[in-house]
Amino acid sequence: MPRVTFTANLQRHLDCSSLDAVGDSIAAVMADVFEQRPQMRSYIVDDQGQLRRHVNIFVDNAMIKDRKGLTDPVGADEEVFVFQALSGG
Amino acid sequence: MADFILAATRKGLFRLGMDGDPKPRCIGFLGDPVSAILQDEHDGAIYAALNLGHFGAKLHRSDDFGQTWQELPVPAYPPGEGEDAPSLNFIWTLAHGGLDQPKRLWAGTLPGGLFRSDDRGESWELVESLWNQPSRSEWFGGGYDQPGIHTVIVDDRGRVLVGISCGGVWISEDDGATWALGGKGLAADYMPPDRQDDPSIQDPHRLEICRDAPDTVWCQHHCGIFRSEDGGHSFVQINDVKPSGFGFAVAAHPSDPKTAWFVPAVKDECRVPVDGRFVVTRTRDGGASFETLSRGLPQAEAYDLVYRHALAVGAHGRSLVMGSTTGALWLSEDAGESWSLLSAHLPPVAQVCFADSP
Numbered sequence: 001m002p003r004v005t006f007t008a009n010l011q012r013h014l015d016c017s018s019l020d021a022v023g024d025s026i027a028a029v030m031a032d033v034f035e036q037r038p039q040m041r042s043y044i045v046d047d048q049g050q051l052r053r054h055v056n057i058f059v060d061n062a063m064i065k066d067r068k069g070l071t072d073p074v075g076a077d078e079e080v081f082v083f084q085a086l087s088g089g
Numbered sequence: 090m091a092d093f094i095l096a097a098t099r100k101g102l103f104r105l106g107m108d109g110d111p112k113p114r115c116i117g118f119l120g121d122p123v124s125a126i127l128q129d130e131h132d133g134a135i136y137a138a139l140n141l142g143h144f145g146a147k148l149h150r151s152d153d154f155g156q157t158w159q160e161l162p163v164p165a166y167p168p169g170e171g172e173d174a175p176s177l178n179f180i181w182t183l184a185h186g187g188l189d190q191p192k193r194l195w196a197g198t199l200p201g202g203l204f205r206s207d208d209r210g211e212s213w214e215l216v217e218s219l220w221n222q223p224s225r226s227e228w229f230g231g232g233y234d235q236p237g238i239h240t241v242i243v244d245d246r247g248r249v250l251v252g253i254s255c256g257g258v259w260i261s262e263d264d265g266a267t268w269a270l271g272g273k274g275l276a277a278d279y280m281p282p283d284r285q286d287d288p289s290i291q292d293p294h295r296l297e298i299c300r301d302a303p304d305t306v307w308c309q310h311h312c313g314i315f316r317s318e319d320g321g322h323s324f325v326q327i328n329d330v331k332p333s334g335f336g337f338a339v340a341a342h343p344s345d346p347k348t349a350w351f352v353p354a355v356k357d358e359c360r361v362p363v364d365g366r367f368v369v370t371r372t373r374d375g376g377a378s379f380e381t382l383s384r385g386l387p388q389a390e391a392y393d394l395v396y397r398h399a400l401a402v403g404a405h406g407r408s409l410v411m412g413s414t415t416g417a418l419w420l421s422e423d424a425g426e427s428w429s430l431l432s433a434h435l436p437p438v439a440q441v442c443f444a445d446s447p
Contacts, residue, residue: 012120013144039160043144046176047165054143068172084143 002029004080014039021080026057027070029080044082054085091403091443094410095135096418097123100436102137104155104444105418111431113418116155125398127183128444129209131191135444136210138180138196146179146198150210154447164196164204164213175200178233182398184241195249197238201228203251205265216265219251224270224289228256231292231311239397240296244303250321255292258308258321271317274324278312279357295397296321297341297349305346309339309397314351316376327376332363338400340409347375350402350409350425352395360394367391369411371425385428386419393417398440412438 002023006016019036023029034041045051050068057064058081064072074080094105101119105111118139124146125138135155139147149158166175178199186193194206196213203216219225228236231254240252251259251268258272272288280290292311299305306317308324313334315324327334333353342348351370354360362368366389369382387393393413400411409421416435419428 010144013141013147042147042163043141046145047163048169048174048176050172050176052143052145 001076002074002078002080004029004033004082006082007084009084010040010043010082013043016040024074024076025070026059026064026066026072026074026080029074030057030070056083056085057081058083091408092446093444094418094420094431095126095128095442095444096412096435096438097126097137097398097440098412098416098436098438099123102126102155103435105431107443111420113432113435117149117151117158122439124179124439125181125183125196126440126442127185127194128442129185129194131185133445133447134209136183136194138183140179146177148180148196148210154444161210162212164198164202164215166202167215175202177202178235178237181237181239182241184243187243187247188245189247190243195241195243197241197251199233199237200235201225201237201253201256203238203241203265218266219259219261219268222268222270225256227287227289228253229290231255231294240293242296242298244298245300246303248303248320250296250298250306252293252296252308254294254311255290257288257291258293258296258306260321269322271321272324273322274317274326275308275310275315276312276326294337295339297339299341299346300343302344302346305341307339307341307349309336309351311335311357314339314376316349318346325376327372330370330379332366332368332370332381336395337397338395338411340400340402342402342406343404344406345373348373348406348424349376350400352400352411354394361392362394365390365392367393367413369409369425369428382425382428384426385421385430396439399438401442403443408443410441410443412441414438 001020005018010016021029021032096103101115102117103113122140124140127136135151148161182197184195196204204213242250249261275291294309304320306321308315314327317324340350367386370379412418414437418431421428
Protein backbone atom coordinates (compact mmCIF):
# COMPACT_ATOMS: atom_id res chain seq x y z
CA MET A 1 0.00 0.00 0.00
CA PRO A 2 1.55 3.37 -0.98
CA ARG A 3 2.77 5.59 1.81
CA VAL A 4 1.83 9.28 1.51
CA THR A 5 3.98 11.96 3.11
CA PHE A 6 3.19 15.67 3.26
CA THR A 7 5.18 18.86 3.40
CA ALA A 8 5.75 19.96 6.97
CA ASN A 9 4.42 23.37 5.94
CA LEU A 10 0.94 21.91 6.20
CA GLN A 11 1.47 21.09 9.86
CA ARG A 12 0.62 24.66 10.82
CA HIS A 13 -2.86 24.15 9.46
CA LEU A 14 -3.82 20.54 10.05
CA ASP A 15 -2.58 17.05 10.88
CA CYS A 16 -0.22 16.10 8.10
CA SER A 17 1.44 12.99 9.49
CA SER A 18 2.20 10.30 6.93
CA LEU A 19 -0.42 7.69 6.18
CA ASP A 20 -1.04 4.65 4.01
CA ALA A 21 -3.58 4.97 1.23
CA VAL A 22 -5.16 2.58 -1.23
CA GLY A 23 -4.86 3.07 -4.99
CA ASP A 24 -2.80 2.43 -8.07
CA SER A 25 -2.86 6.00 -9.40
CA ILE A 26 -2.34 9.40 -7.84
CA ALA A 27 -6.04 10.16 -8.29
CA ALA A 28 -7.03 6.99 -6.44
CA VAL A 29 -4.46 7.45 -3.71
CA MET A 30 -5.47 11.05 -3.08
CA ALA A 31 -9.15 10.08 -3.07
CA ASP A 32 -8.39 7.66 -0.27
CA VAL A 33 -6.35 10.30 1.54
CA PHE A 34 -9.32 12.69 1.41
CA GLU A 35 -11.62 9.91 2.58
CA GLN A 36 -9.43 9.41 5.62
CA ARG A 37 -8.84 13.13 6.21
CA PRO A 38 -11.65 15.19 4.72
CA GLN A 39 -10.27 18.52 5.93
CA MET A 40 -7.12 17.99 3.88
CA ARG A 41 -8.95 18.12 0.55
CA SER A 42 -9.26 21.89 0.24
CA TYR A 43 -5.57 22.32 0.99
CA ILE A 44 -4.47 20.08 -1.87
CA VAL A 45 -7.11 20.63 -4.56
CA ASP A 46 -9.38 23.58 -5.32
CA ASP A 47 -13.18 23.59 -5.41
CA GLN A 48 -13.08 22.21 -8.95
CA GLY A 49 -10.93 19.29 -7.82
CA GLN A 50 -7.85 20.60 -9.61
CA LEU A 51 -4.47 20.17 -7.96
CA ARG A 52 -3.54 23.56 -6.53
CA ARG A 53 -1.08 25.38 -8.72
CA HIS A 54 1.59 25.62 -6.05
CA VAL A 55 1.35 22.07 -4.81
CA ASN A 56 3.68 19.45 -6.26
CA ILE A 57 3.29 15.68 -6.03
CA PHE A 58 6.13 13.20 -6.44
CA VAL A 59 6.07 9.42 -6.77
CA ASP A 60 9.33 8.38 -5.20
CA ASN A 61 11.78 10.73 -6.88
CA ALA A 62 9.76 11.75 -9.95
CA MET A 63 7.33 14.63 -10.14
CA ILE A 64 4.01 13.52 -11.59
CA LYS A 65 3.40 14.35 -15.23
CA ASP A 66 -0.39 14.61 -15.30
CA ARG A 67 -1.34 17.43 -12.96
CA LYS A 68 -4.88 17.63 -14.36
CA GLY A 69 -6.03 14.02 -14.43
CA LEU A 70 -3.60 12.69 -11.78
CA THR A 71 -3.32 9.48 -13.81
CA ASP A 72 0.32 8.81 -12.94
CA PRO A 73 0.62 5.21 -11.68
CA VAL A 74 1.64 4.38 -8.15
CA GLY A 75 3.13 1.04 -7.16
CA ALA A 76 2.22 -0.63 -3.91
CA ASP A 77 5.75 -0.19 -2.58
CA GLU A 78 6.21 3.36 -3.76
CA GLU A 79 6.00 6.51 -1.72
CA VAL A 80 3.98 9.57 -2.61
CA PHE A 81 5.23 13.00 -1.51
CA VAL A 82 2.98 16.05 -1.41
CA PHE A 83 5.14 19.16 -1.40
CA GLN A 84 4.64 22.86 -1.93
CA ALA A 85 6.26 24.84 -4.70
CA LEU A 86 8.89 27.34 -3.68
CA SER A 87 7.42 30.82 -3.95
CA GLY A 88 6.48 33.81 -1.86
CA GLY A 89 8.36 36.31 0.27
CA MET B 90 -15.36 54.05 21.88
CA ALA B 91 -14.33 50.65 20.64
CA ASP B 92 -12.06 48.51 22.78
CA PHE B 93 -9.64 47.31 20.15
CA ILE B 94 -8.31 47.73 16.66
CA LEU B 95 -7.92 44.67 14.47
CA ALA B 96 -5.43 44.73 11.62
CA ALA B 97 -5.46 42.03 8.96
CA THR B 98 -2.03 41.89 7.41
CA ARG B 99 -0.07 39.92 4.93
CA LYS B 100 1.50 37.99 7.78
CA GLY B 101 -1.13 37.57 10.43
CA LEU B 102 -3.99 39.11 12.35
CA PHE B 103 -3.07 41.69 14.97
CA ARG B 104 -4.96 43.30 17.83
CA LEU B 105 -4.15 46.64 19.43
CA GLY B 106 -5.76 47.98 22.59
CA MET B 107 -7.46 51.37 22.69
CA ASP B 108 -6.81 51.82 26.40
CA GLY B 109 -3.28 53.16 26.34
CA ASP B 110 -1.71 49.85 25.40
CA PRO B 111 -1.41 50.07 21.64
CA LYS B 112 1.26 47.39 21.29
CA PRO B 113 0.26 45.08 18.43
CA ARG B 114 -0.29 41.49 19.41
CA CYS B 115 -0.71 38.73 16.88
CA ILE B 116 -3.91 36.85 17.70
CA GLY B 117 -3.69 34.35 14.91
CA PHE B 118 -2.26 33.15 11.63
CA LEU B 119 1.28 34.49 12.09
CA GLY B 120 2.97 34.32 8.72
CA ASP B 121 -0.22 33.85 6.73
CA PRO B 122 -1.97 36.46 4.57
CA VAL B 123 -5.28 37.55 6.11
CA SER B 124 -7.44 38.84 3.27
CA ALA B 125 -10.56 39.90 5.18
CA ILE B 126 -11.82 40.28 8.73
CA LEU B 127 -15.20 40.93 10.27
CA GLN B 128 -16.58 41.33 13.75
CA ASP B 129 -20.24 40.36 13.61
CA GLU B 130 -22.19 43.02 15.45
CA HIS B 131 -24.86 40.49 16.38
CA ASP B 132 -22.75 38.18 18.52
CA GLY B 133 -19.22 39.60 18.59
CA ALA B 134 -17.73 36.68 16.67
CA ILE B 135 -14.63 37.47 14.65
CA TYR B 136 -14.18 35.98 11.19
CA ALA B 137 -10.83 35.87 9.43
CA ALA B 138 -10.34 34.89 5.80
CA LEU B 139 -6.91 33.64 4.80
CA ASN B 140 -5.32 33.51 1.40
CA LEU B 141 -2.75 30.76 1.78
CA GLY B 142 -0.66 31.04 -1.33
CA HIS B 143 -0.06 27.32 -1.68
CA PHE B 144 -3.08 25.83 -0.01
CA GLY B 145 -5.96 28.06 -1.04
CA ALA B 146 -8.44 30.34 0.66
CA LYS B 147 -9.54 29.50 4.17
CA LEU B 148 -12.00 30.86 6.71
CA HIS B 149 -11.87 30.81 10.50
CA ARG B 150 -14.17 32.00 13.26
CA SER B 151 -13.38 32.93 16.84
CA ASP B 152 -16.12 33.07 19.46
CA ASP B 153 -13.71 34.10 22.21
CA PHE B 154 -12.18 37.21 20.71
CA GLY B 155 -9.20 35.57 19.12
CA GLN B 156 -8.11 33.16 21.82
CA THR B 157 -9.13 30.14 19.76
CA TRP B 158 -10.16 29.70 16.15
CA GLN B 159 -12.35 27.20 14.37
CA GLU B 160 -11.85 26.51 10.69
CA LEU B 161 -15.03 26.79 8.62
CA PRO B 162 -15.83 25.66 5.09
CA VAL B 163 -15.09 28.20 2.42
CA PRO B 164 -17.46 29.21 -0.35
CA ALA B 165 -17.19 26.85 -3.32
CA TYR B 166 -18.12 27.49 -6.91
CA PRO B 167 -20.41 24.97 -8.62
CA PRO B 168 -18.73 22.19 -10.58
CA GLY B 169 -17.69 23.31 -14.03
CA GLU B 170 -15.96 21.96 -17.06
CA GLY B 171 -12.39 22.56 -18.14
CA GLU B 172 -9.45 24.50 -16.81
CA ASP B 173 -11.34 27.78 -16.86
CA ALA B 174 -14.13 26.61 -14.56
CA PRO B 175 -14.50 29.26 -11.83
CA SER B 176 -12.74 28.37 -8.62
CA LEU B 177 -12.43 30.30 -5.38
CA ASN B 178 -9.35 32.49 -5.53
CA PHE B 179 -9.80 34.27 -2.22
CA ILE B 180 -12.33 36.01 0.00
CA TRP B 181 -11.98 39.76 -0.42
CA THR B 182 -14.66 40.94 1.96
CA LEU B 183 -17.01 39.67 4.65
CA ALA B 184 -20.21 41.30 5.88
CA HIS B 185 -22.82 40.34 8.41
CA GLY B 186 -26.55 40.38 7.79
CA GLY B 187 -29.18 42.94 8.63
CA LEU B 188 -30.78 43.68 11.97
CA ASP B 189 -33.04 40.62 11.85
CA GLN B 190 -30.48 38.25 10.34
CA PRO B 191 -28.21 37.25 13.23
CA LYS B 192 -26.65 34.23 11.51
CA ARG B 193 -26.31 35.72 8.03
CA LEU B 194 -22.92 36.32 6.45
CA TRP B 195 -22.00 37.55 3.01
CA ALA B 196 -18.68 36.85 1.32
CA GLY B 197 -17.37 38.73 -1.69
CA THR B 198 -14.79 36.75 -3.61
CA LEU B 199 -12.56 36.56 -6.61
CA PRO B 200 -13.39 35.58 -9.36
CA GLY B 201 -16.57 37.61 -8.78
CA GLY B 202 -18.97 35.37 -6.91
CA LEU B 203 -21.10 36.61 -4.02
CA PHE B 204 -21.83 33.96 -1.40
CA ARG B 205 -24.32 33.83 1.46
CA SER B 206 -24.39 31.83 4.67
CA ASP B 207 -27.31 31.58 7.10
CA ASP B 208 -25.52 29.51 9.71
CA ARG B 209 -22.54 31.64 10.76
CA GLY B 210 -20.33 30.37 7.98
CA GLU B 211 -20.94 26.65 8.47
CA SER B 212 -22.22 26.41 4.89
CA TRP B 213 -22.32 28.70 1.88
CA GLU B 214 -24.31 29.13 -1.28
CA LEU B 215 -23.48 31.09 -4.38
CA VAL B 216 -25.89 33.97 -5.01
CA GLU B 217 -26.81 32.84 -8.48
CA SER B 218 -29.12 35.78 -9.12
CA LEU B 219 -26.02 37.99 -9.33
CA TRP B 220 -23.67 35.38 -10.78
CA ASN B 221 -26.06 34.76 -13.66
CA GLN B 222 -26.40 38.39 -14.68
CA PRO B 223 -25.76 38.54 -18.43
CA SER B 224 -23.43 41.50 -18.02
CA ARG B 225 -21.06 39.42 -15.89
CA SER B 226 -19.39 38.35 -19.11
CA GLU B 227 -18.22 41.97 -19.40
CA TRP B 228 -16.59 42.07 -15.96
CA PHE B 229 -12.80 42.02 -15.75
CA GLY B 230 -10.06 42.24 -13.18
CA GLY B 231 -8.97 45.41 -11.48
CA GLY B 232 -5.76 44.97 -9.53
CA TYR B 233 -6.05 41.21 -9.94
CA ASP B 234 -6.44 39.03 -12.98
CA GLN B 235 -10.05 38.25 -12.12
CA PRO B 236 -13.01 40.44 -11.19
CA GLY B 237 -13.68 40.59 -7.48
CA ILE B 238 -16.34 41.69 -5.01
CA HIS B 239 -14.75 43.93 -2.40
CA THR B 240 -17.78 45.69 -0.94
CA VAL B 241 -20.93 44.21 0.56
CA ILE B 242 -23.01 46.56 2.70
CA VAL B 243 -26.34 45.68 4.31
CA ASP B 244 -28.07 48.80 5.59
CA ASP B 245 -30.60 48.98 8.40
CA ARG B 246 -33.44 48.70 5.90
CA GLY B 247 -32.05 45.41 4.62
CA ARG B 248 -30.89 46.73 1.30
CA VAL B 249 -27.71 45.11 -0.02
CA LEU B 250 -25.11 47.16 -1.87
CA VAL B 251 -22.28 45.43 -3.71
CA GLY B 252 -19.15 46.85 -5.34
CA ILE B 253 -17.18 44.92 -7.93
CA SER B 254 -13.79 45.67 -9.52
CA CYS B 255 -14.47 45.79 -12.38
CA GLY B 256 -18.18 45.05 -12.50
CA GLY B 257 -19.84 48.16 -11.13
CA VAL B 258 -22.31 48.82 -8.34
CA TRP B 259 -25.19 46.44 -7.68
CA ILE B 260 -28.22 46.93 -5.47
CA SER B 261 -30.71 44.41 -4.11
CA GLU B 262 -33.90 45.50 -2.36
CA ASP B 263 -35.04 41.93 -1.69
CA ASP B 264 -32.20 40.25 0.20
CA GLY B 265 -30.37 39.19 -2.93
CA ALA B 266 -33.25 37.67 -4.87
CA THR B 267 -32.98 40.26 -7.64
CA TRP B 268 -30.40 42.89 -8.50
CA ALA B 269 -30.33 46.28 -10.16
CA LEU B 270 -27.19 47.61 -11.77
CA GLY B 271 -26.54 51.05 -10.29
CA GLY B 272 -23.61 53.32 -10.85
CA LYS B 273 -25.07 55.66 -13.41
CA GLY B 274 -22.73 58.63 -13.65
CA LEU B 275 -19.55 56.72 -12.85
CA ALA B 276 -16.90 57.26 -15.51
CA ALA B 277 -14.10 54.95 -16.60
CA ASP B 278 -11.29 56.61 -18.53
CA TYR B 279 -9.61 53.22 -18.99
CA MET B 280 -12.29 52.30 -21.55
CA PRO B 281 -12.89 53.38 -25.16
CA PRO B 282 -14.80 56.67 -25.30
CA ASP B 283 -18.18 55.15 -26.10
CA ARG B 284 -18.04 52.77 -23.14
CA GLN B 285 -16.68 55.04 -20.43
CA ASP B 286 -20.11 55.52 -18.87
CA ASP B 287 -21.10 51.84 -19.09
CA PRO B 288 -22.14 50.94 -15.50
CA SER B 289 -21.26 47.26 -15.92
CA ILE B 290 -17.49 47.76 -16.25
CA GLN B 291 -16.87 50.41 -13.61
CA ASP B 292 -14.12 50.03 -11.05
CA PRO B 293 -15.42 51.33 -7.75
CA HIS B 294 -12.39 50.77 -5.54
CA ARG B 295 -14.56 51.03 -2.45
CA LEU B 296 -18.09 52.01 -1.47
CA GLU B 297 -19.25 53.29 1.92
CA ILE B 298 -22.65 54.43 3.07
CA CYS B 299 -23.66 56.89 5.74
CA ARG B 300 -25.15 54.57 8.36
CA ASP B 301 -27.88 56.99 9.42
CA ALA B 302 -28.62 58.28 5.91
CA PRO B 303 -28.03 55.14 3.86
CA ASP B 304 -29.03 56.64 0.55
CA THR B 305 -25.77 58.57 0.70
CA VAL B 306 -23.07 56.42 -0.88
CA TRP B 307 -19.47 57.52 -1.25
CA CYS B 308 -17.33 55.90 -3.92
CA GLN B 309 -13.57 56.02 -4.26
CA HIS B 310 -13.43 54.99 -7.89
CA HIS B 311 -10.41 54.16 -10.02
CA CYS B 312 -11.03 57.44 -11.81
CA GLY B 313 -11.87 59.71 -8.91
CA ILE B 314 -14.33 60.39 -6.11
CA PHE B 315 -18.09 60.11 -6.61
CA ARG B 316 -21.13 60.55 -4.38
CA SER B 317 -24.66 59.20 -4.61
CA GLU B 318 -27.77 60.40 -2.86
CA ASP B 319 -30.09 57.69 -4.15
CA GLY B 320 -28.55 54.58 -2.68
CA GLY B 321 -26.01 54.02 -5.42
CA HIS B 322 -28.27 54.10 -8.43
CA SER B 323 -26.63 57.28 -9.71
CA PHE B 324 -23.49 59.21 -8.81
CA VAL B 325 -22.04 62.66 -9.29
CA GLN B 326 -18.31 63.06 -9.72
CA ILE B 327 -16.45 65.37 -7.38
CA ASN B 328 -13.76 67.16 -9.34
CA ASP B 329 -10.56 69.01 -8.54
CA VAL B 330 -9.83 67.22 -5.28
CA LYS B 331 -6.39 68.20 -4.01
CA PRO B 332 -3.81 66.81 -3.81
CA SER B 333 -5.40 63.98 -5.80
CA GLY B 334 -8.71 62.23 -6.34
CA PHE B 335 -7.02 58.88 -6.86
CA GLY B 336 -6.98 56.36 -4.05
CA PHE B 337 -8.52 53.17 -2.76
CA ALA B 338 -10.08 53.76 0.64
CA VAL B 339 -13.03 55.84 1.78
CA ALA B 340 -14.64 56.17 5.19
CA ALA B 341 -18.12 57.64 5.50
CA HIS B 342 -19.20 59.45 8.63
CA PRO B 343 -21.82 57.26 10.32
CA SER B 344 -24.30 60.04 11.01
CA ASP B 345 -23.31 63.04 8.87
CA PRO B 346 -23.98 62.32 5.20
CA LYS B 347 -21.79 65.21 4.11
CA THR B 348 -18.59 64.02 5.78
CA ALA B 349 -16.15 61.47 4.40
CA TRP B 350 -12.42 60.75 4.45
CA PHE B 351 -10.07 59.59 1.69
CA VAL B 352 -6.37 58.74 1.43
CA PRO B 353 -4.97 60.04 -1.86
CA ALA B 354 -2.16 58.74 -4.04
CA VAL B 355 -0.73 60.31 -7.18
CA LYS B 356 -2.55 58.31 -9.83
CA ASP B 357 -3.15 54.87 -11.25
CA GLU B 358 0.35 54.43 -12.62
CA CYS B 359 2.09 55.96 -9.58
CA ARG B 360 0.54 54.69 -6.38
CA VAL B 361 2.43 56.72 -3.80
CA PRO B 362 1.57 59.86 -1.82
CA VAL B 363 1.77 63.11 -3.76
CA ASP B 364 5.23 64.67 -3.31
CA GLY B 365 6.04 62.12 -0.63
CA ARG B 366 3.58 63.77 1.77
CA PHE B 367 1.18 61.28 3.29
CA VAL B 368 -2.17 62.94 3.98
CA VAL B 369 -5.84 62.27 4.51
CA THR B 370 -8.47 64.38 2.80
CA ARG B 371 -11.80 65.16 4.40
CA THR B 372 -14.92 66.80 3.13
CA ARG B 373 -17.62 68.07 5.48
CA ASP B 374 -19.85 69.63 2.88
CA GLY B 375 -20.73 66.73 0.64
CA GLY B 376 -17.68 67.13 -1.56
CA ALA B 377 -17.94 70.85 -2.31
CA SER B 378 -14.57 71.34 -0.60
CA PHE B 379 -11.84 69.21 0.93
CA GLU B 380 -9.41 69.72 3.78
CA THR B 381 -5.95 68.17 3.70
CA LEU B 382 -5.15 66.63 7.08
CA SER B 383 -1.50 65.92 7.84
CA ARG B 384 -0.80 66.46 11.53
CA GLY B 385 1.06 63.42 12.81
CA LEU B 386 1.53 61.89 9.37
CA PRO B 387 4.91 61.69 7.58
CA GLN B 388 5.40 64.72 5.36
CA ALA B 389 8.53 63.76 3.46
CA GLU B 390 9.68 60.68 1.57
CA ALA B 391 6.62 58.66 2.54
CA TYR B 392 5.51 55.86 0.25
CA ASP B 393 2.58 54.48 2.22
CA LEU B 394 -0.49 53.37 0.31
CA VAL B 395 -3.75 52.57 2.08
CA TYR B 396 -5.70 49.72 0.56
CA ARG B 397 -9.47 49.86 0.14
CA HIS B 398 -10.30 48.10 3.40
CA ALA B 399 -7.53 49.68 5.45
CA LEU B 400 -9.30 52.88 6.57
CA ALA B 401 -12.09 52.63 9.13
CA VAL B 402 -14.18 55.04 11.13
CA GLY B 403 -15.69 54.36 14.53
CA ALA B 404 -19.36 54.37 15.42
CA HIS B 405 -19.37 58.02 16.50
CA GLY B 406 -17.37 59.48 13.62
CA ARG B 407 -14.48 60.66 15.81
CA SER B 408 -12.09 57.71 15.75
CA LEU B 409 -10.36 56.67 12.57
CA VAL B 410 -7.71 54.04 12.00
CA MET B 411 -5.70 53.31 8.89
CA GLY B 412 -2.93 50.92 7.96
CA SER B 413 -0.57 51.08 5.03
CA THR B 414 1.18 48.81 2.62
CA THR B 415 4.46 49.61 4.33
CA GLY B 416 3.18 48.39 7.67
CA ALA B 417 2.36 51.63 9.45
CA LEU B 418 -0.80 52.00 11.51
CA TRP B 419 -2.24 55.35 12.59
CA LEU B 420 -5.10 56.31 14.88
CA SER B 421 -7.00 59.57 15.01
CA GLU B 422 -9.38 60.35 17.84
CA ASP B 423 -10.41 63.79 16.59
CA ALA B 424 -12.03 62.99 13.26
CA GLY B 425 -8.77 63.08 11.36
CA GLU B 426 -7.42 66.42 12.60
CA SER B 427 -4.39 64.68 14.07
CA TRP B 428 -2.95 61.19 13.95
CA SER B 429 -0.74 59.10 16.18
CA LEU B 430 1.49 56.33 14.92
CA LEU B 431 0.62 53.07 16.65
CA SER B 432 3.11 50.90 14.81
CA ALA B 433 5.61 51.40 12.02
CA HIS B 434 6.57 47.78 11.64
CA LEU B 435 3.53 45.70 10.90
CA PRO B 436 3.40 43.57 7.76
CA PRO B 437 1.55 45.19 4.84
CA VAL B 438 -1.98 45.97 6.04
CA ALA B 439 -4.96 44.67 4.08
CA GLN B 440 -7.79 45.68 6.40
CA VAL B 441 -8.44 47.42 9.70
CA CYS B 442 -11.53 47.66 11.87
CA PHE B 443 -12.59 48.69 15.31
CA ALA B 444 -13.77 45.86 17.55
CA ASP B 445 -15.49 45.48 20.88
CA SER B 446 -14.54 42.89 23.45
CA PRO B 447 -17.32 40.53 24.53
